[in-house]
Amino acid sequence: MLSQSTPQEIEPPEDSTVVGTGKGGVGKSTVAAHLAGQSAADGHRTLLVCVTGQDDDDLGIKRHGRGTHPPGAPTIDGEGLYRAIHDRTPLQPIREVRPNLDVLPGGPKVAELANLLMLRMMQEGPAVVLSLARALAPIAPLYDRIVFDSAPESDSLEQLVLASARTLIVPTRSDVSSINGMERISRNFMAVKQQVNPHLQMAGAFLYGSNRSATLMHASVRRDVRQTLGDSTPILDTIVGYREVPARNARKKGLLFSEYAELLPQSATPADVKAGRATDADIVPDSIVPLAKEMRELNQEITEFCRRAA
Numbered sequence: 378m379l380s381q382s383t384p385q386e387i388e389p390p391e392d393s394t395v396v397g398t399g400k401g402g403v404g405k406s407t408v409a410a411h412l413a414g415q416s417a418a419d420g421h422r423t424l425l426v427c428v429t430g431q432d433d434d435d436l437g438i439k440r441h442g443r444g445t446h447p448p449g450a451p452t453i454d455g456e457g458l459y460r461a462i463h464d465r466t467p468l469q470p471i472r473e474v475r476p477n478l479d480v481l482p483g484g485p486k487v488a489e490l491a492n493l494l495m496l497r498m499m500q501e502g503p504a505v506v507l508s509l510a511r512a513l514a515p516i517a518p519l520y521d522r523i524v525f526d527s528a529p530e531s532d533s534l535e536q537l538v539l540a541s542a543r544t545l546i547v548p549t550r551s552d553v554s555s556i557n558g559m560e561r562i563s564r565n566f567m568a569v570k571q572q573v574n575p576h577l578q579m580a581g582a583f584l585y586g587s588n589r590s591a592t593l594m595h596a597s598v599r600r601d602v603r604q605t606l607g608d609s610t611p612i613l614d615t616i617v618g619y620r621e622v623p624a625r626n627a628r629k630k631g632l633l634f635s636e637y638a639e640l641l642p643q644s645a646t647p648a649d650v651k652a653g654r655a656t657d658a659d660i661v662p663d664s665i666v667p668l669a670k671e672m673r674e675l676n677q678e679i680t681e682f683c684r685r686a687a
């Protein structure tokens with residue numbers, strides 16, 4: 378979307394962070410939901426904006442009916458986000474999905490945004506990249522912190538979120554295609570910073586969902602990250618382990634890892650399942666405890682790195 382001419386600038390909210398990289402399935406949505414959830418649990422008024430074509434519903438908004446929807450047309454499935462940008466009106470989030478946490482959910486309608494923006498760009502020029510920043514500006518003062526989840530499949534959607542935030546935090550997995558996926562966010566980061574959002578800063582990168590004891594491999598990934606994002610890129614120490622079962626179960630239940638861990642004392646046992654008193658879904662795996670702990674540590678470190686960068 379961006380070209381040579383410079384559109385008018387909109388200063389992003391003071392504490393606003395994009396979780397983004399150009400590769401799918403590396404943990405962006407999981408980390409964005411937990412970062413926002415932790416911030417809200419710490420007492421900060423927080424907004425999560427999911428500029429993603431698929432709604433993973435980590436917070437149980439759709440499947441479990443959490444939060445208070447704004448009156449009028451639907452907000453889920455990316456409809457609210459699309460409508461605000463299409464109609465040039467302020468964002469109207471779903472309120473109190475958790476205490477202190479409001480959310481603009483993503484979903485299929487967000488994918489249509491890319492076409493809308495392309496069409497508008499022909500008439501209005503590169504200023505369309507500020508469409509989300511403009512829709513956010515009237516409500517941004519209501520929040521202490523704003524977290525953006527982003528889509529890996531589209532340059533224009535990546536540019537849209539980068540134009541609205543002050544910091545970028547980049548998750549990656551250890552495989553080569555995840556490392557390559559950082560090249561796209563890096564390109565879009567530079568274009569947005571140079572042309573529409575000079576406030577944008579790289580807060581850092583982190584390895585997500587990895588074997589925590591594979592330290593040699595971690596060192597090699599850090600070298601790859603710096604080669605892709607630049608030598609001065611801060612790299613976080615916390616590594617959240619690969620723990621598929623509790624991560625999958627928590628998302629299915631629309632619970633954050635810390636919330637799911639609280640169910641452990643009431644967990645069913647395999648004997649209960651065998652006796653027909655419970656189902657597999659009622660067993661809470663012990664591995665949720667380290668997963669919740671590692672995620673809490675990661676969120677703290679991300680917050681620290683974002684503050685430093687901003």
Ligand SMILES: Nc1ncnc2c1ncn2[C@@H]1O[C@H](COP(=O)(O)OP(=O)(O)OP(=O)(O)O)[C@@H](O)[C@H]1O
Nearest residue numbers: 401402403404405406407586618619620621624625
């Ligand atoms: N620590 C973990 N260990 C294992 N699996 C995990 C962990 N955290 C999240 N997952 C699972 O990994 C998958 C991808 O995570 P997620 O949806 O957060 O990635 P994403 O980068 O947002 O993907 P997309 O690009 O498709 O939006 C999901 O099924 C999620 O439940």
Ligand SMILES: [Mg+2]
Nearest residue numbers: 405406429433
């Ligand atoms: Mg996602």
